[in-house]
Amino acid sequence: xxxxxxxxxxxxxxxxxxxxxxxxxxxxxxxxxxxxxxxxxxxxxxxxxxxxxxxxxxxxxxxxxxxxxxxxxxxxxxxxxxxxxxxxxxxxxxxxxxxxxxxxxxxxxxxxxxxxxxxxxxxxxxxxxxxxxxxxxxxxxxxxxxxxxxxxxxxxxxxxxxxxxxxxxxxxxxxxxxxxxxxxxxxxxxxxxxxxxxxxxxxxxxxxxxxxxxxxxxxxxxxxxxxxxxxxxxxxxxxxxxxxxxxxxxxxxxxxxxxxxxxxxxxxxxxxxxxxxxxxxxxxxxxxxxxxxxxxxxxxxxxxxxxxxxxxxxxxxxxxxxxxxxx
Numbered sequence: 001x002x003x004x005x006x007x008x009x010x011x012x013x014x015x016x017x018x019x020x021x022x023x024x025x026x027x028x029x030x031x032x033x034x035x036x037x038x039x040x041x042x043x044x045x046x047x048x049x050x051x052x053x054x055x056x057x058x059x060x061x062x063x064x065x066x067x068x069x070x071x072x073x074x075x076x077x078x079x080x081x082x083x084x085x086x087x088x089x090x091x092x093x094x095x096x097x098x099x100x101x102x103x104x105x106x107x108x109x110x111x112x113x114x115x116x117x118x119x120x121x122x123x124x125x126x127x128x129x130x131x132x133x134x135x136x137x138x139x140x141x142x143x144x145x146x147x148x149x150x151x152x153x154x155x156x157x158x159x160x161x162x163x164x165x166x167x168x169x170x171x172x173x174x175x176x177x178x179x180x181x182x183x184x185x186x187x188x189x190x191x192x193x194x195x196x197x198x199x200x201x202x203x204x205x206x207x208x209x210x211x212x213x214x215x216x217x218x219x220x221x222x223x224x225x226x227x228x229x230x231x232x233x234x235x236x237x238x239x240x241x242x243x244x245x246x247x248x249x250x251x252x253x254x255x256x257x258x259x260x261x262x263x264x265x266x267x268x269x270x271x272x273x274x275x276x277x278x279x280x281x282x283x284x285x286x287x288x289x290x291x292x293x294x295x296x297x298x299x300x301x302x303x304x305x306x307x308x309x310x311x312x313x314x315x316x317x318x319x320x321x322x323x324x325x326x327x
Contacts, residue, residue: 008133018137062173067215074208078166157189176222206232
């Protein structure tokens with residue numbers, strides 16, 4: 001029950017009007033110096049792939065001399081808890097959205113109601129006093145504007161970060177022989193981030209956040225005594241792998257776990273396609289193969305540059321298998 005999330009069933013006309021407004025609002029936000037440069041979501045030329053490459057570039061740069069601690073923060077029901085008054089004030093003071101535009105946004109956000117319908121049964125109608133509509137055109141962009149100040153707060157502690165919508169990653173390089181100063185700094189930073197989220201009606205779920213140490217085999221042996229890291233008041237165990245934006249990152253950055261999961265998922269769909277291929281035209285089979293399987297092979301594949309040949313060969317075999325089934 002706690003995992004249920006409401007999705008707004010918005011009228012088509014509403015989404016058309018939202019898109020018109022978004023075309024005017026997006027340039028205003030992105031051209032502002034107050035918009036977080038470390039936010040990759042909903043920006044032209046930015047994607048989950050570029051976000052991961054930015055983080056991994058920092059890890060690789062430090063890898064010769066230092067080990068990197070990477071923290072994936074978990075935010076509970078992020079889009080549902082946005083405070084309307086805070087959002088409108090931030091848009092006005094940080095991004096200059098005022099007058100008629102601010103009035104339109106206020107009308108868009110306020111006085112919304114939701115109910116749940118199952119077959120012929122409906123729940124009572126309840127007001128939505130916070131949050132942006134799930135599934136809306138404007139919701140994600142408004143969320144990124146709402147959380148823009150947090151990256152500036154993180155950097156003030158000397159900790160690196162990157163965001164993709166509500167996915168926030170903290171990372172910091174440290175000497176393998178003396179990790180205490182960096183870990184203490186990361187603890188203070190995460191506590192300040194949690195406090196900022198609380199002040200802005202967003203809940204940081206520290207217990208579901210994840211921590212991983214990245215570096216060479218020698219460096220990781222030197223920090224073997226670091227088994228937990230204090231993040232926002234919770235003692236988190238150091239994991240062997242961390243999933244970020246759909247990519248599994250392992251401690252040695254070999255990406256063998258990620259490749260194994262991708263190959264497993266692709267092979268499942270290839271087997272299903274093999275069973276129904278005789279019922280499909282060659283063109284349809286090729287379309288299905290490209291959309292369901294090849295898209296998984298292509299997703300964030302730039303991060304595999306430099307990965308061991310044994311990992312890449314698994315993906316090549318999967319692609320060859322797909323070609324045999326289609327052809």
